[in-house]
Amino acid sequence: MTAARALLWKEWRELRWFLIVGIGVFLFLPFVGAIQGAIMYGHERLELMTSPWVIGLGGVLAVFIAVGATCRDLSERLINFWQSRPISIGRWTATKYLCGLALVLFLCTVPLVLEIAFDRPYHGVAGHTPTFLVWHTFAVAAIYSVAFLMGCLVRRVAQAAMLSLAAMLLIYFLPYVVPPLNWLSLPLMLEASSSSGAADIPLLPWRVGYTPQHILYVLGMLAICALSALGAWQAVRRGWRIEADRKLMYWSIGLAALLLVWSAAYQVGSNLPVEQEVVLPGLSGDPSGQHREVLAIAISGDRGAVLTCRWPGVTRDAELWPFEMTSEGVGLRERIPIELPENDTLRYGRPWFSISDDGRYAYLIGQRHTMDENGRPMVSHPFLYTVAMQGGDGSVAHQLPLSSEPRGDWVRAAHRMGDRMYVATSGGNLLSIDLTDAAEPMLVWQRPWLREGAWAPSPEAWQAVGFRPGAFASPWVWPLRARLLELEGFTPRQRLEATVVLSGLTYCGDILAFMSRDGVAIARLRSLTNTEAVFEFAGEYRRTAIQHMLEDSPVIIAAEGNHLYARTQSGFGAHAVSVFDVADPQRPLRVGHFAMPSAYWFEPRVAPLPDGRAVVVGGDRLFVTGRPRVRSRN
Amino acid sequence: MISSLIWKEWHEQRWKLVFGCILFMSFTAIGLRARLVTDETISFAVIVMAALVLPVIVSMGLVAPERADGSFQTLLALPVERWKILAVKTAMGVAGCIAPLLAAAVVTCVIAGGRELSVWQILAMYARGMGTVLALFLWMLALGIGLPTEARAGLVGLGILVIWLIGSMGMSMNQAGWLWPFSPLGFLPMPEAREMVSRPLAALSAHALIVPGLWALAAWRLAREEGSPQ
Numbered sequence: 001m002t003a004a005r006a007l008l009w010k011e012w013r014e015l016r017w018f019l020i021v022g023i024g025v026f027l028f029l030p031f032v033g034a035i036q037g038a039i040m041y042g043h044e045r046l047e048l049m050t051s052p053w054v055i056g057l058g059g060v061l062a063v064f065i066a067v068g069a070t071c072r073d074l075s076e077r078l079i080n081f082w083q084s085r086p087i088s089i090g091r092w093t094a095t096k097y098l099c100g101l102a103l104v105l106f107l108c109t110v111p112l113v114l115e116i117a118f119d120r121p122y123h124g125v126a127g128h129t130p131t132f133l134v135w136h137t138f139a140v141a142a143i144y145s146v147a148f149l150m151g152c153l154v155r156r157v158a159q160a161a162m163l164s165l166a167a168m169l170l171i172y173f174l175p176y177v178v179p180p181l182n183w184l185s186l187p188l189m190l191e192a193s194s195s196s197g198a199a200d201i202p203l204l205p206w207r208v209g210y211t212p213q214h215i216l217y218v219l220g221m222l223a224i225c226a227l228s229a230l231g232a233w234q235a236v237r238r239g240w241r242i243e244a245d246r247k248l249m250y251w252s253i254g255l256a257a258l259l260l261v262w263s264a265a266y267q268v269g270s271n272l273p274v275e276q277e278v279v280l281p282g283l284s285g286d287p288s289g290q291h292r293e294v295l296a297i298a299i300s301g302d303r304g305a306v307l308t309c310r311w312p313g314v315t316r317d318a319e320l321w322p323f324e325m326t327s328e329g330v331g332l333r334e335r336i337p338i339e340l341p342e343n344d345t346l347r348y349g350r351p352w353f354s355i356s357d358d359g360r361y362a363y364l365i366g367q368r369h370t371m372d373e374n375g376r377p378m379v380s381h382p383f384l385y386t387v388a389m390q391g392g393d394g395s396v397a398h399q400l401p402l403s404s405e406p407r408g409d410w411v412r413a414a415h416r417m418g419d420r421m422y423v424a425t426s427g428g429n430l431l432s433i434d435l436t437d438a439a440e441p442m443l444v445w446q447r448p449w450l451r452e453g454a455w456a457p458s459p460e461a462w463q464a465v466g467f468r469p470g471a472f473a474s475p476w477v478w479p480l481r482a483r484l485l486e487l488e489g490f491t492p493r494q495r496l497e498a499t500v501v502l503s504g505l506t507y508c509g510d511i512l513a514f515m516s517r518d519g520v521a522i523a524r525l526r527s528l529t530n531t532e533a534v535f536e537f538a539g540e541y542r543r544t545a546i547q548h549m550l551e552d553s554p555v556i557i558a559a560e561g562n563h564l565y566a567r568t569q570s571g572f573g574a575h576a577v578s579v580f581d582v583a584d585p586q587r588p589l590r591v592g593h594f595a596m597p598s599a600y601w602f603e604p605r606v607a608p609l610p611d612g613r614a615v616v617v618g619g620d621r622l623f624v625t626g627r628p629r630v631r632s633r634n
Numbered sequence: 635m636i637s638s639l640i641w642k643e644w645h646e647q648r649w650k651l652v653f654g655c656i657l658f659m660s661f662t663a664i665g666l667r668a669r670l671v672t673d674e675t676i677s678f679a680v681i682v683m684a685a686l687v688l689p690v691i692v693s694m695g696l697v698a699p700e701r702a703d704g705s706f707q708t709l710l711a712l713p714v715e716r717w718k719i720l721a722v723k724t725a726m727g728v729a730g731c732i733a734p735l736l737a738a739a740v741v742t743c744v745i746a747g748g749r750e751l752s753v754w755q756i757l758a759m760y761a762r763g764m765g766t767v768l769a770l771f772l773w774m775l776a777l778g779i780g781l782p783t784e785a786r787a788g789l790v791g792l793g794i795l796v797i798w799l800i801g802s803m804g805m806s807m808n809q810a811g812w813l814w815p816f817s818p819l820g821f822l823p824m825p826e827a828r829e830m831v832s833r834p835l836a837a838l839s840a841h842a843l844i845v846p847g848l849w850a851l852a853a854w855r856l857a858r859e860e861g862s863p864q
Contacts, residue, residue, distance in 0.1 A: 254657045269668025595669040
């Protein structure tokens, strides 16, 4: 028997127990589950689901194999024996490393191949299993290699296993959490492999997409393998050893966990200072289980108000919470309960309200339902209600119907400029309302207007593009042309602002902002004439992976100066507000974040102040947030 | 002699106490600063994490490592009553379990006191968490005191944890609800307003019976062991 065969035979004798355990966990248990499914749930075929086991436990098994392969033979009792044998250390270490690696790869690939094979006659290729098979294998190889190095350095089973598990956590999650390391992240590679821009890997029997990022990922994982194997060989050859006591173990794992949590929290946690926090009394915690939802916030000069509505239940039961902005912050005044007519509601479409310049009146847009004989809503129309705020009892002082469409209508957007208010309805009309007599707004004119006709390409086209990864910069969208609204007595820039806002978009200086799937896309005003504005693509802020995971459904809700305010909802249900600096449109930057656990389930509303602060309302609280940090990227 | 025992335990276990304090203070501070969920949820998550981690790592490090090193038999052979040795080790274990939670409670009060929960509500919550952590620690100490290695003591600790988690789920059913105060997890849930006093009191009363029993079991097992001749 040659030395190589003898070494292989020895490794086989030692590692075969891992093979048995691996087959038991990765194949036998899923097989039992498949049989159980066929018997208990009447599945027509055996649904072999090995991928959850391989993906969930593949890294752990790799750690156990690597530690088992190294620590026993490198213990003080045996290392002297091996050093006295006529076999080079390099050959011995390489045999050990490769045998273990082969076993890990076998156990992490064959069950997945079998899952694909079982599924193939029915669904072609089983879901994402081929993608897992290709990209997860490299991560497992890297974990095995690092654990092998740990085993060679530490040489004690429990300590090496614990340290390797900490390293496994870092290999799996640190690249996901830390943006500069995203190119090494397995979850991101799995996602990118299914994206539309990925090309298929040639010669593979299944369709698995790859991009240039995947090549970097593979090179990175192979580099980890090579460096770890080299380090292990040097550790054995030179007798390097780390005295890993309990302290080192605990601190390593504790610090690894802290690093992951801190990195994630740094990206999605609050960093805007809270200058003031005001509880809106009686807003939540009602014994009947009812809450009040914040519908809107409006500020006019140094006066403002929050509009709330009971939830769930009687939708016409609304309240105004007037406040004054003083040098100390927000001074909340007595709330004003609003009594709408019986079949009216303020919670419909996009809630909107405004305060008259003198602060005496609030203008609210609501909806009136016309009921059938059974008391069910048949059709509904929008109304503009004028509510007296000073000395008022909350009764509606004036009502103005905003539509008479026989099939019903609702307000898509409203915009106020001085003593004029413009309202765009879903029925395709634009209304001009005169607010000169603050107590009795008056309809001046009504014209047909649809935002779809005002923009080229159409808003539907941008949305389709915006939700394809990285596609916002695609040239066919740009330039974006807006036909300005014909509004007498206003400058082209004011008319542009009205056109953008009534189209449901955000305008901020000469910037047009879109929330795309990947982040915030910015368009810059290229030219403005009396009839038309032309925008060109300027730049995009790409959200990080952890922001993608924890901040869902981003929507821009306000803008002021160079700052955009976007609302997001975390996976836990809590809402947050992000602030983006667009002073340099080519490189928009996220400069602030305010997580709002108090706004659980209810969307927060923001009223930015000209000095950079903002009034944020959500749940039962009103916050005055400080200025975001100064733009730091050069 | 007692002071020597205290000095010895302090020197052996203090790093674990510092580790627990730093870890839990950091997690609490990060969670409360990030404010992704309510302060109550963050505090509860810290307490649950403490209940899962602290009793296991503290109980497995009190006796088993000394037994594995061979120094425990010498300790037993010293001219000091064994219950005193156990008392000192228990006190050190209690400190190792309580101090991190106390540190986390202080951090919570400093960062979030009066923000969503009052300081008293925060302290009451952490006090209930301490009850759970201490009850679990005593179960693990009593049942793991005779084990020869730290790894086995850790596995037994994990087993006790899993058994109590599953058992407590059963106890939370309606028919077995009266058993709930006997579970170490009986302290944990936030009581409703009408049970604010009665529920923690029921758990305390049940553990007033269980804790001395567990400690007596540990002392009895220790008394049966033979020490090495000096």
